[in-house]
Amino acid sequence: MRLVLLGAPGSGKGTQGEKLVAHFGIPKISTGDALRAAVKAGTELGKKAKATMDAGGLVANEIVIGIVEERLGQPDAQKGFILDGFPRNTAQAEVLDGMLKRLGQPGIDKAVHLHVTDEEIVKRLLDRAQKEGREDDKEDVIRKRIEVYNAETRPLLDYYSKQGKVVTVEGIGSLEEIFNRILAVTR
Numbered sequence: 775m776r777l778v779l780l781g782a783p784g785s786g787k788g789t790q791g792e793k794l795v796a797h798f799g800i801p802k803i804s805t806g807d808a809l810r811a812a813v814k815a816g817t818e819l820g821k822k823a824k825a826t827m828d829a830g831g832l833v834a835n836e837i838v839i840g841i842v843e844e845r846l847g848q849p850d851a852q853k854g855f856i857l858d859g860f861p862r863n864t865a866q867a868e869v870l871d872g873m874l875k876r877l878g879q880p881g882i883d884k885a886v887h888l889h890v891t892d893e894e895i896v897k898r899l900l901d902r903a904q905k906e907g908r909e910d911d912k913e914d915v916i917r918k919r920i921e922v923y924n925a926e927t928r929p930l931l932d933y934y935s936k937q938g939k940v941v942t943v944e945g946i947g948s949l950e951e952i953f954n955r956i957l958a959v960t961r
């Protein structure tokens with residue numbers, strides 16, 4: 775099982791990714807989590823990424839590509855993986871295709887598109903801001919992230935549709951309902 779989770783910020787990629795990991799026993803590779811860990815640890819990479827993340831922009835391709843390449847090359851990713859938050863633009867998707875070839879892995883099986891309205895995204899992320907206090911969960915930054923998603927990431931739906939790999943799942947409902955919808959379309 776080689777899955778890409780696609781969806782706007784707050785659409786539930788991270789949340790559903792965790793459930794998929796538990797179900798399939800394969801690793802989740804989250805560029806967002808990796809970047810936040812680097813920021814927290816104060817590494818050079820984290821220092822480079824922080825301002826862009828706080829402003830709601832996309833971190834430079836070479837940084838996130840390096841993270842994914844290193845992780846995909848590890849033994850536990852050979853039998854499958856869930857990509858959460860990567861690719862985020864067409865350039866990253868093209869690099870991913872080449873990377874999998876180089877690693878002797880088949881291409882991805884499906885790109886699962888979690889569909890959620892903008893109003894729901896803003897509501898969820900403002901709610902998360904209360905609990906976790908993430909720098910990028912402020913209303914103006916959330917709006918910027920939605921804009922960036924529409925301009926940069928949404929074109930991936932076309933990219934993967936041309937390969938016949940997009941499955942769209944309604945992302946509103948209980949976590950269990952959404953999870954079951956994902957399982958139904960990835961069988």
Ligand code: B4P
Pocket residue numbers: 781782783784785786787788789790805806807809826827828830831832833834838858859860861862866898899901902910919945946947948949952
């Ligand atoms: P990400 O970490 O990918 O953040 P996200 O899009 O906000 O999260 P996600 O969709 O996973 O939401 P979640 O499940 O947590 O990226 C953060 C930043 O990192 C980016 O803006 C960018 O700067 C950088 N970055 C990451 N990858 C990059 C890349 N490839 N290239 C360049 N830059 C990159 O859910 C959100 C909230 O909703 C949670 O509070 C959750 O509890 C809640 N929720 C989930 N499902 C729900 C449901 N069904 N009902 C109600 N609430 C729900």
